Each structure stands twice: as structure tokens, then as C-alpha cells.
Amino acid sequence: MLTNENSVPAPERVTLSFENTEIAFRHASNADLQRAYWLFKAINNNFLVKVGPGMTNFAIKMGLPIKGLIKATIFKQFCGGETIAECDNTIKNLHSGGVGTILDYSVEGEEDEKVFDHTRDEIIRTIERATGDPAVPITVFKVTGVGRFGLLEKLDTGASLTAAEIEEWQKVQARVLDICQKAFQVGVPVMIDAEESWIQITLDKLALDMMQRFNQYKCIVYNTYQIYRHDKLADLKQDFEKATAKGFILGAKLVRGAYMEKERKRAQEMGYPSPIQPDKQSADRDYNEATRFCVRNIERIAIVAGTHNEDSCRFLADLMNELNVPHNHPHVYFSQLLGMSDNLSFNLANAGYNVVKYVPYGPVKAVLPYLFRRAQENTAIAGQMSRELGLIIKEKQRRKI
Ligand SMILES: Cc1cc2nc3c(=O)[nH]c(=O)nc-3n(C[C@H](O)[C@H](O)[C@H](O)COP(=O)(O)OP(=O)(O)OC[C@H]3O[C@@H](n4cnc5c(N)ncnc54)[C@H](O)[C@@H]3O)c2cc1C
Numbered sequence: 001m002l003t004n005e006n007s008v009p010a011p012e013r014v015t016l017s018f019e020n021t022e023i024a025f026r027h028a029s030n031a032d033l034q035r036a037y038w039l040f041k042a043i044n045n046n047f048l049v050k051v052g053p054g055m056t057n058f059a060i061k062m063g064l065p066i067k068g069l070i071k072a073t074i075f076k077q078f079c080g081g082e083t084i085a086e087c088d089n090t091i092k093n094l095h096s097g098g099v100g101t102i103l104d105y106s107v108e109g110e111e112d113e114k115v116f117d118h119t120r121d122e123i124i125r126t127i128e129r130a131t132g133d134p135a136v137p138i139t140v141f142k143v144t145g146v147g148r149f150g151l152l153e154k155l156d157t158g159a160s161l162t163a164a165e166i167e168e169w170q171k172v173q174a175r176v177l178d179i180c181q182k183a184f185q186v187g188v189p190v191m192i193d194a195e196e197s198w199i200q201i202t203l204d205k206l207a208l209d210m211m212q213r214f215n216q217y218k219c220i221v222y223n224t225y226q227i228y229r230h231d232k233l234a235d236l237k238q239d240f241e242k243a244t245a246k247g248f249i250l251g252a253k254l255v256r257g258a259y260m261e262k263e264r265k266r267a268q269e270m271g272y273p274s275p276i277q278p279d280k281q282s283a284d285r286d287y288n289e290a291t292r293f294c295v296r297n298i299e300r301i302a303i304v305a306g307t308h309n310e311d312s313c314r315f316l317a318d319l320m321n322e323l324n325v326p327h328n329h330p331h332v333y334f335s336q337l338l339g340m341s342d343n344l345s346f347n348l349a350n351a352g353y354n355v356v357k358y359v360p361y362g363p364v365k366a367v368l369p370y371l372f373r374r375a376q377e378n379t380a381i382a383g384q385m386s387r388e389l390g391l392i393i394k395e396k397q398r399r400k401i
Pocket residue numbers: 192193194195224226228255256257258259260276277278279280281283305306307308309312335336337358
């Protein structure tokens with residue numbers, strides 16, 4: 001059943017402030033806050049973040065016992081645990097602040113058929129974990145977790161596949177279908193992450209196909225639109241036309257995009273025009289425009305705003321008020337990553353909006369690349385302390401600890 005705006009009771013309207021650190025850190029004990037403080041202080045140090053990954057990889061290769069140290073520090077800040085069961089505390093903790101969990105199996109790198117099958121099974125387990133639990137309202141996966149990058153890249157070029165590749169591709173499609181089918185059977189939405197532009201045509205086709213199959217009455221499958229690409233706002237609008245013509249609900253996770261440097265470098269090296277917007281302002285303008293387009297069509301588009309940008313969150317919240325969309329409309333979710341931007345997540349949840357956080361999990365060694373990227377994002381920018389550290393200091397002062 002499509003949810004009608006009128007059938008969703010509007011919650012009491014609470015004024016939205018992203019500066020309220022008491023709400024942002026209500027779920028964190030003093031000890032949690034101190035740990036986060038020392039961690040972000042260390043991360044703020046550019047030098048440490050530059051040498052850290054090399055040192056950590058070396059220590060792990062040498063068999064030094066540093067897993068415990070990583071698990072108690074940076075892993076604890078940004079990951080839920082090594083297994084789904086280990087994420088239970090994080091799930092409860094977030095839920096106590098009105099924030100949902102997206103279990104994100106974050107193992108990167110290995111590419112063989114056994115690993116792909118195992119990843120498919122694990123993603124299906126996240127869907128089973130989410131079934132019937134409002135604390136885990138949405139799930140997610142990456143197609144490169146269940147299929148070989150090189151194969152997806154070849155498909156993107158339109159080149160014809162060998163007989164063996166055709167068979168391999170059928171297996172990838174079957175894994176994606178298994179995941180989406182499971183999501184459909186139990187009524188738990190699943191998002192497909194966006195990745196590098198040179199495999200994205202294939203991912204988009206797959207996602208659109210899954211949406212057409214499973215989004216007839218409720219949004220089960222979401223594709224991801226990377227608005228740092230200059231062509232993605234147009235793609236979003238075009239997909240909506242297709243969805244309208246074929247009678248399915250479009251699921252759209254809106255993000256700016258995570259691979260900017262890599263995209264620009266490849267385009268330059270290979271001599272094709274960069275798919276990235278000319279500047280940040282253009283990305284911000286299109287992000288707002290994409291948000292506006294979705295909210296204006298909210299009965300037929302379900303949106304997940306995956307962003308740590310305060311202005312983008314406020315823009316969406318204001319637009320919902322302006323267009324009289326209830327804060328808890330099932331077609332609107334705000335989404336951030338665990339351990340970051342709690343001031344956005346918990347203040348939005350406190351004001352009655354739907355909020356979900358990615359909770360990455362997996363063996364410590366396998367999630368290290370993810371952790372290094374989070375550290376990189378939180379280094380000092382031109383001598384300024386990172387925003388996360390600033391917020392933690394503010395809350396420490398408020399608590400007088
Ligand atoms: C819940 C969630 C899910 C996500 N899922 C995905 C995903 O599936 N795929 C994916 O690729 N990323 C994903 N991301 C990451 C996301 O794309 C961004 O990299 C990250 O969130 C930073 O953007 P922002 O909107 O939070 O913040 P901001 O700080 O406002 O924006 C930074 C981003 O702006 C863009 N940008 C910066 N400078 C320029 C420039 N000069 N020109 C053009 N663009 C510029 C880049 O994308 C950069 O990452 C996700 C993020 C979240 C929070």
C-alpha cells in the first residue's frame with residue numbers, strides 16, 4: 001500500500017537546532033566522550049593519519065598484537081562490531097535516541113566466487129536481522145561485494161563478454177536478485193550503494209531493473225545518485241519518468257559522492273572529460289535541486305539523504321515543512337555514518353524526522369580501509385580542528401568533564 005500523506009500523523013514540531021550537543025551526545029557516557037575526544041584529537045593530527053595506515057598494515061603483517069588496540073579505539077568509534085550479533089549494543093544505543101541502524105557489511109577487497117556467495121549470504125542475514133525490528137529499518141549492499149569489478153567494468157564499456165564471463169555475470173545478477181527478493185519477501189528496504197563511474201552504468205541498470213520488479217507498492221530497492229557528477233540530476237529525473245511510466249516507486253539515496261579524486265585522476269590520465277562537477281558549489285546546487293525534485297514528488301519517490309552537510313539537512317527539513325510533508329513520512333530518511341555528525345542525526349531524530357545511521361561491521365582487518373578513510377576525512381583542515389572534535393569539546397565543557 002502506498003502511504004498517503006494524510007494517513008501519517010504529524011508529530012509535535014520541535015525546533016531544529018544542530019548545535020545542541022546535549023541531545024547529540026545523550027547516548028554517550030562520559031567514558032565514551034573521553035575516548036572520542038582523544039581519538040579525534042589524534043586523528044586531527046595530519047601527520048599521524050598519513051603514517052598511521054602504513055604503520056598499522058605493517059604491524060598486522062608482522063603479526064604484532066594490535067587488533068585489541070584498534071578494536072578499542074578507532075573501530076569502536078566507527079564500527080558496530082565484527083559480527084551482526086556484536087552490533088546489538090550499538091543498535092540499541094542508537095534506537096534509544098530515535099535513530100535507526102543500517103547494518104553495513106564492510107569487508108573490502110577480496111574477489112572470488114566463494115567470497116561473493118558468502119557476502120550475499122551475509123547481506124541476506126542483515127535483512128533477516130532487520131525483519132520486524134524498527135531499530136533496523138533499512139539495509140544496504142555494494143554490487144562489488146557480490147561481483148568482480150573487472151567484469152562490471154567490461155559490461156560498462158558495452159564490449160561483448162566471453163562464454164565464461166556471461167556465466168559469471170549471470171551469477172552476479174542472481175546474487176543481486178536473491179538479496180532484493182529476500183528484502184521484498186520480508187518488506188525490508190535495501191539500498192544499492194553507488195561506486196566508480198566506470199561501473200555505474202551497469203549498477204544503475206541492475207538497480208532500475210530491481211526497482212521495477214519490487215517497488216510496485218512500497219519502496220523496497222533504492223539506487224544511489226552521486227550528485228558530484230554533473231549528469232546525475234538529469235539521470236534522477238529521467239529515472240523518475242521511467243518509474244512513472246512503468247508504475248513503480250523510485251527509491252533514491254542522494255549523496256554527493258566518495259570517489260572525487262580517483263574520478264578526476266582517471267579522467268585526466270585516460271584523456272576523457274571528468275564526470276565530476278566543475279566545483280563544490282555546482283555539486284551543492286544540484287544536491288538541493290535533486291532534494292527539491294524528490295520532495296515535490298514524495299508520493300512516488302522515496303528519498304534517503306546520505307549527507308553530513310548541515311545545510312543540506314536543513315534544506316530538506318525546511319522543504320518538508322514548506323510542502324507540509326510530515327516529519328516522519330516513510331518516504332524521507334536522513335542518513336549519516338556511525339561515529340560522525342551525531343549533532344545532525346540525534347537532533348533530527350529528536351525533532352521527529354526519520355534518521356538512520358550506517359553501522360559498518362566486519363572483521364577488524366577487513367574494515368581497516370574503511371577506518372582509514374574515516375580518519376582521513378576528520379583531519380584538521382588548514383589548521384582548523386575538525387567539526388567532530390569541536391562538538392565533543394563543547395559537550396565536555398557542558399558536562400564539566
Ligand atoms: C549515509 C551515507 C551513505 C553514503 N553512500 C554513498 C554511496 O553509496 N556512494 C558514494 O559514492 N558515496 C556515499 N557516501 C559518501 C558521500 O558521497 C560523501 O562523500 C560524503 O558524505 C561527504 O559529502 P557530504 O554531503 O556529507 O558533505 P560535504 O562536506 O558538503 O561535501 C563533501 C563532498 O562534496 C563533493 N565535493 C567536494 N569538493 C568538490 C568539488 N570541488 N567539486 C565537486 N564536488 C565536490 C565531494 O563529493 C565531497 O565528498 C555516503 C555518505 C553517507 C553519509
